[in-house]
Amino acid sequence: MLKLLTDSLAREFYQQHAGFFLFGLYILFGIVGPGQLIEYHKARVLAGISSPEGLILVFSCWFLYAAKAHFFLKQKLNLPQYTFIKETSSQVKNIQLRLWLKFYSVILLPVLIYVVLLIGLSLKYHFYSSAISIILVFSALFFGLAWLRFQAQTFGFLKQKSRQVNNKFQIKKPFFSWPIFYLFSEQPLMLLICKIISFILFKGILWMFADIGIDIRILLIALLASVLCHAVLVFNLLNFETRFLTFSRSLPIKFSKRAWNWLFTFAIILIPEWLFLTIAANYRLAIIANGILFGLAGLFFLQTLLYLVKLDMESYLKWLLPFFFIAMLAILSQYYLLFSILLIICSFLFYLFKFKKIDLRDVE
Amino acid sequence: MLSLTNISKKYGSHEVLKFQGWKIQHGVHWLKGANGTGKSTLFRIISGQTPFNGEVELDGVNLKKQPILFRSKISFAEAEPQYPLFITGEELLNFYREIRKAEDHEVTYLADYFEMQPFLDQKIGGYSSGMLKKLSLICAFLGSPDLYILDEPLTTIDTDSAEKLYHLIKTRSSEGKSFLLSSHQQVSSDKLQIDGVFQLIDKQILPDKC
Numbered sequence: 296m297l298k299l300l301t302d303s304l305a306r307e308f309y310q311q312h313a314g315f316f317l318f319g320l321y322i323l324f325g326i327v328g329p330g331q332l333i334e335y336h337k338a339r340v341l342a343g344i345s346s347p348e349g350l351i352l353v354f355s356c357w358f359l360y361a362a363k364a365h366f367f368l369k370q371k372l373n374l375p376q377y378t379f380i381k382e383t384s385s386q387v388k389n390i391q392l393r394l395w396l397k398f399y400s401v402i403l404l405p406v407l408i409y410v411v412l413l414i415g416l417s418l419k420y421h422f423y424s425s426a427i428s429i430i431l432v433f434s435a436l437f438f439g440l441a442w443l444r445f446q447a448q449t450f451g452f453l454k455q456k457s458r459q460v461n462n463k464f465q466i467k468k469p470f471f472s473w474p475i476f477y478l479f480s481e482q483p484l485m486l487l488i489c490k491i492i493s494f495i496l497f498k499g500i501l502w503m504f505a506d507i508g509i510d511i512r513i514l515l516i517a518l519l520a521s522v523l524c525h526a527v528l529v530f531n532l533l534n535f536e537t538r539f540l541t542f543s544r545s546l547p548i549k550f551s552k553r554a555w556n557w558l559f560t561f562a563i564i565l566i567p568e569w570l571f572l573t574i575a576a577n578y579r580l581a582i583i584a585n586g587i588l589f590g591l592a593g594l595f596f597l598q599t600l601l602y603l604v605k606l607d608m609e610s611y612l613k614w615l616l617p618f619f620f621i622a623m624l625a626i627l628s629q630y631y632l633l634f635s636i637l638l639i640i641c642s643f644l645f646y647l648f649k650f651k652k653i654d655l656r657d658v659e
Numbered sequence: 660m661l662s663l664t665n666i667s668k669k670y671g672s673h674e675v676l677k678f679q680g681w682k683i684q685h686g687v688h689w690l691k692g693a694n695g696t697g698k699s700t701l702f703r704i705i706s707g708q709t710p711f712n713g714e715v716e717l718d719g720v721n722l723k724k725q726p727i728l729f730r731s732k733i734s735f736a737e738a739e740p741q742y743p744l745f746i747t748g749e750e751l752l753n754f755y756r757e758i759r760k761a762e763d764h765e766v767t768y769l770a771d772y773f774e775m776q777p778f779l780d781q782k783i784g785g786y787s788s789g790m791l792k793k794l795s796l797i798c799a800f801l802g803s804p805d806l807y808i809l810d811e812p813l814t815t816i817d818t819d820s821a822e823k824l825y826h827l828i829k830t831r832s833s834e835g836k837s838f839l840l841s842s843h844q845q846v847s848s849d850k851l852q853i854d855g856v857f858q859l860i861d862k863q864i865l866p867d868k869c
Contacts, residue, residue: 470754473743480745539743542795545706546758547731651726654709657670 296383297397303377305401308367310608312527316405337416340409344417344425353413354432357406359488361436364402365443366484372447384448391448395441403437470543471556475563477535478528489528490567496520497571511582514575515626518586519619521568522593526615528564529597533606537655544654554595554646561594562587589631592638593622599642606655660684660837661705661806666713668700675700676711677862686854687828687838689846691867696859698841699738702810705839706735717806734759734804738811738841740795744784748775748794751783752801759802769797772827773820788815800827806837813844825850 309316343349371377383391400407410433417426468476478486500517507513568590569583576582600618604610625634661683668676675697692698703709707722707730715722715729722729742751752766770776773793778786786794792815799807807828813821828838828851840846846853856867 468746468750473746476745477743535743539741541708542735542737542740542742542798544708545703545730545733545735546755547727548758549727651707652710654703657709 297394300380300394300398301401304368304371304380305398307371308364308402311367311531312363336412340413340416341420344413344420344422344429350425350428353429357433357436360406361403361440363484363488364399365440368444369447370481381448388445388449391445392441395444396437399437399440399444403440406433471559472563473540474532474535474557474560477539478532478564482528482531485528485531489524493521493524493568494571496524497568497575501575509575509577509579509582511576511585511631512626512629514572514582514586515589515631516623517575518568518572518590519593519622519626521565521571522590522597523615523619525564525594526597526611529594530601530606530608530611532560533598533601533655537606541654541656550646550650551643553650554643557598558591558595561591561598565590565594585632585635588635588639592635592642595642596638599645602645602650602653602655605653660718661839662714662716663705664714664716666701666704666711666715668697668704668709668711674862676704678864681857681864683837683839683855683857685835685837687832687852688840688855688857689853690839690841690857690859690864692841692859697862698859699810701859701864702735702737702808702839702841706730706733706808708735732805733808734799734802734806735808736795736799736810736812738814740791742783742791742794745782747782748779748786751794752779752797755798755801759804761801761803765801766797769800772823773797789817789820792816793820796824800831804836806839807831808839810841811843812840813842813846822850 343353372380383394386394410429413429414426417423417429497517497520500520501513504510504513565587569587572586572590573583576586596618600614601611604614622634625631663678663681665680666676666678667674690698690701700709704711705715705722707726717729717732720729720732748770752770755761756763756766767776770779773796775790775793775797778790783791783794792812796809796812796816799809812824816824825847828840832838832852857864858867859865
């Protein structure tokens with residue numbers, strides 16, 4: 296059963312969050328040279344264990360990760376294709392708990408590696424209280440997750456599903472807004488994490504180049520980082536379209552209208568980034584206009600790319616790095632406007648000529 | 660009326676459909692075939708949902724050359740309809756009503772007819788499979804398309820609703836509309852006048868001899 300769980304759920308978890316892990320790997324190994332890597336990590340870990348504030352930050356990240364894993368699992372296990380996992384609830388309590396503990400050790404592996412490192416250094420540098428709190432918090436998290444899953448699997452049926460009745464103040468949802476409502480109603484945590492990382496990266500890049508002042512290239516590089524943070528979000532949106540909006544393909548809706556709908560969706564998703572940009576650009580209209588165009592073009596192109604690789608996450612991720620470098624090059628050589636226009640034109644042409652030739656359900 | 664020429668469709672290297680031609684005139688047509696023979700794929704091709712090789716024409720309108728006009732002439736109800744779970748039945752019907760340029764009273768009439776009116780303000784996520792099927796049938800019957808493509812319309816709905824569906828098909832076909840149905844269940848000839856029965860065997864569409 297464990298193999299089945301890891302092959303299906305754990306694999307899907309890592310695949311769906313590949314962008315997030317890629318970003319994590321970049322933060323851990325990519326931003327310093329090979330010679331400074333050990334010192335950099337040591338400094339990071341020591342910063343974490345040497346003060347209560349550092350520990351709280353570390354624990355917060357773990358909680359966020361654990362919450363993400365928990366909600367991911369909760370959502371997946373409600374799908375009809377995972378109904379078979381309910382069979383685990385026929386096992387005795389200890390066997391079930393052991394199964395979920397083993398499963399969560401796979402899911403929490405990236406955290407577990409850092410836990411070992413943190414405990415090792417805490418003991419070496421005599422931060423004994425930190426070591427104890429790390430062990431306690433991680434154990435609580437680890438056993439808590441397994442316990443919650445056991446409870447949900449065994450006693451979940453006792454919870455009466457509240458009937459979904461309309462309330463008087465329901466918001467009207469026009470067709471173009473359905474992907475946005477999907478994010479808010481079914482992927483809120485993912486959206487939140489995406490926005491937090493996007494904000495951190497945006498601010499981080501501005502902070503790194505703070506001495507330069509307001510430069511459109513720096514602002515666009517920060518925006519590029521934010522756009523790339525949305526890579527998995529775009530993947531999920533297209534997944535949603537493939538699963539739940541395919542019916543609309545047999546309706547008389549113009550291809551250009553479909554493209555405009557997506558542009559509108561992306562414009563709404565990027566509202567927080569527009570705000571960061573507007574403030575960082577000190578309300579300079581030319582920079583804001585360029586930023587809006589660049590952000591829209593970036594997300595729209597990511598979606599087109601996903602169509603072209605037929606929703607294959609591995610190929611998608613492989614293309615993200617070249618996209619990042621080409622976009623960087625375009626920004627640094629001040630061809631950002633041309634680059635944005637090109638991306639939008641390519642994506643529109645795709646919708647006009649290629650969209651009807653690709654049915655992503657075929658790939659499923 | 661509906662003509663399909665040189666149709667082929669592959670999923671990866673697996674070829675599901677390959678036939679030279681198939682023509683049907685106005686009327687009610689029933690397509691039979693065992694599981695996995697490609698009935699749903701064929702319906703998805705005709706409804707413009709999935710890419711394919713070949714040509715599909717309805718009353719001279721080519722699907723590939725005039726996709727929007729073609730789609731406005733057909734209506735498709737899938738065998739296993741899937742809609743966003745967080746929208747209400749009413750929101751979905753309103754969307755269809757706008758796209759299909761149907762009147763408000765059509766929505767009300769069809770929702771009442773299939774006894775779905777009390778559930779329209781609920782989210783689709785709370786619907787049973789039968790309710791979902793009825794909702795997809797209501798969507799399909801909105802507006803005034805020339806050809807209705809109903810994939811397994813009788814599965815999951817209760818006998819009363821099946822009777823109502825037969826009646827609705829009869830009414831619309833008497834108004835000159837055409838139907839293409841697929842069903843594993845025997846379509847009763849005393850309830851519905853079937854003009855043509857076909858069978859999908861080995862990627863080919865053949866007239867049914869039974």
